[in-house]
Structures are given as structure tokens and as C-alpha cells.
Amino acid sequence: MSFSSLWGMNANLDGEEISEFRNSWLLSPMAWNILYEKYLPDEIHGEFGKKSFHFACWLDHDLFGRFNNIINNCNDQQDRVIWEFSNQQFFFTKDKNFIAESLQRFISSNPIIAKDVSDRRFKEVAAEILKLNPDKHLYFIFKNSSVVNDVTYWFASSDETNEEYIPSSLKLIDKIVADFVLIQDRSILGFKDNLEFCKDYFSNK
Numbered sequence: 001m002s003f004s005s006l007w008g009m010n011a012n013l014d015g016e017e018i019s020e021f022r023n024s025w026l027l028s029p030m031a032w033n034i035l036y037e038k039y040l041p042d043e044i045h046g047e048f049g050k051k052s053f054h055f056a057c058w059l060d061h062d063l064f065g066r067f068n069n070i071i072n073n074c075n076d077q078q079d080r081v082i083w084e085f086s087n088q089q090f091f092f093t094k095d096k097n098f099i100a101e102s103l104q105r106f107i108s109s110n111p112i113i114a115k116d117v118s119d120r121r122f123k124e125v126a127a128e129i130l131k132l133n134p135d136k137h138l139y140f141i142f143k144n145s146s147v148v149n150d151v152t153y154w155f156a157s158s159d160e161t162n163e164e165y166i167p168s169s170l171k172l173i174d175k176i177v178a179d180f181v182l183i184q185d186r187s188i189l190g191f192k193d194n195l196e197f198c199k200d201y202f203s204n205k
Contacts, residue, residue, distance in 0.1 A: 002145045004028070006128050007155070008137030009090070013170040013198065015155035018137070019128040024145040026121035028086035029054060030114075031106065035079060037113050039070050078102045078109060080188050081181075088151060089191070090141050090180040093134040098186050100126035141178070150177070171198045 004024040009015045021027070032053035037044050044050050046059075057063045071083045081102040085091070091099055103126040107119035125142065132140055143151040154177060157168050179191035192200070 002147045004125075004145055005143045005151075006125065007141050007143055007151060008093075008132060009139040009141070009155075009170065010136060011138055013139075013201075014167065015141075015151075015170065017143075018132070018140075019125075021121060021124060023121075024147070026118075027125060028142075028144045030117050030121075031082050031086045034106075034110050034114050034117065035071065035083060036067070038079070038110065039074070040067065077187050078106060082106050084179075084181050084188070085142055086144065088141055088144060089178050090139050090194070090197075092180070092183065093132050093138055093140055095181075095183045096129050096132055096134070096140070098183065100129045103129070139180070154178075170194055171202065 001022060002024040004021045004027060005017050006019045006021075007015050008018050029052065036053040036056065043056070046056075051059070053067075068083075071080055074080065081099055085099065085103070103122045104119070106122055107114045107117055129140065141151060154170050154173055155168055157166050173194060176193045176195055179193050180197045181191060182189045
């Protein structure tokens with residue numbers, strides 16, 4: 001069974017896995033389906049019944065970008081946080097209370113659409129986020145599934161000779177892989193991709 005995980009990142013942008021959560025279908029895919037039905041209710045039904053967001057994106061390759069724009073331009077900050085969190089973006093640990101509260105309240109905030117969805121996993125992840133020490137982990141990211149190793153490869157490179165991972169750092173990545181979410185007063189102000197963030201971050205050190 002696949003699992004999802006919470007990763008923390010220190011001041012040198014080295015990452016480490018902090019917590020694992022069995023069954024990766026219990027958070028991100030659930031969140032996507034709820035948001036999809038909330039913001040595009042006229043599009044969720046297809047020839048064979050209600051579509052999941054994942055399946056709908058498979059059918060319509062333009063949907064993800066279009067939906068991303070819809071969420072980024074909505075006024076519901078909780079929904080925006082859930083969307084970015086479930087799409088593997090970096091958050092500042094100073095904002096952990098806001099992120100955790102958004103996770104804790106997301107299901108109950110959508111009582112009709114999410115009436116059959118348990119909030120247990122959302123609350124489990126929120127509890128782990130609240131435990132983060134900002135002095136040790138300045139940033140954190142949620143890895144959706146163990147099936148895909150994208151987040152893992154940002155923080156480790158494989159040694160084929162010894163068949164093991166060698167610790168690495170986000171600062172060594174030479175392409176855009178994710179954004180840092182800029183939050184102030186419980187509102188998302190914008191984003192800074194990893195290349196831009198690293199350039200600014202280390203030039204000021």
C-alpha cells in the first residue's frame with residue numbers, strides 16, 4: 001500500500017522525512033475531489049457517473065491548469081492552502097498553525113460535498129505539522145505518495161553502486177520543481193519557485 005509523508009527542511013535546505021501516513025488516497029485525492037465538486041459542479045458528472053478530479057484531468061489535459069487558476073483567484077484562503085498543500089508546495093513553518101487549522105477544518109467546512117469523507121487523516125497530518133520545531137525545520141512539504149519519488153529525489157541522489165540514497169539539498173536542484181507559498185496574516189500573497197527562492201535566500205547570507 002502506498003503512503004504519504006511529511007518532510008521538513010532546515011536552513012541549508014536539506015530535507016528529511018518526519019512522518020509517514022499509510023494509504024496515500026486519504027488526503028490529497030479526497031481534497032481534490034471536494035474542491036473539484038465545489039468549484040466546477042457542472043463538470044463532475046460524465047458518461048459513467050461522477051468523475052474524480054484525477055480521472056477528469058486524465059480526460060482533459062487542460063483541466064489542471066484551468067482549475068489551478070480558479071483556486072488561485074478564489075477568496076477562500078483555506079481552500080487555497082489545501083490546494084497548494086496537496087500539490088506538494090513548500091510552506092514556512094512559521095505559518096504552521098494556519099496550515100494545520102486549514103487541514104483540521106476543511107472537511108467540516110464542506111459538510112454537504114464531504115459528508116461521506118472522514119477528516120481523520122487531515123487531522124493526523126495537522127497534528128504532525130503542529131509538532132514541527134521552526135528552529136530545526138524552517139520549511140515543510142507534504143509528499144502525496146510513495147509511488148512517485150519526486151520529493152525524495154529533491155533531497156537525495158541514488159548511488160547505483162551501493163544501491164542507496166546519498167543526502168542532497170534543494171539548493172542543488174537546477175530546475176523548477178515547486179513553489180514556496182508566501183503567507184501573511186493568514187492570506188496567501190504569492191509564490192516563489194525554488195530557483196528564485198534559493199537565489200534570493202543564499203545571496204543574502
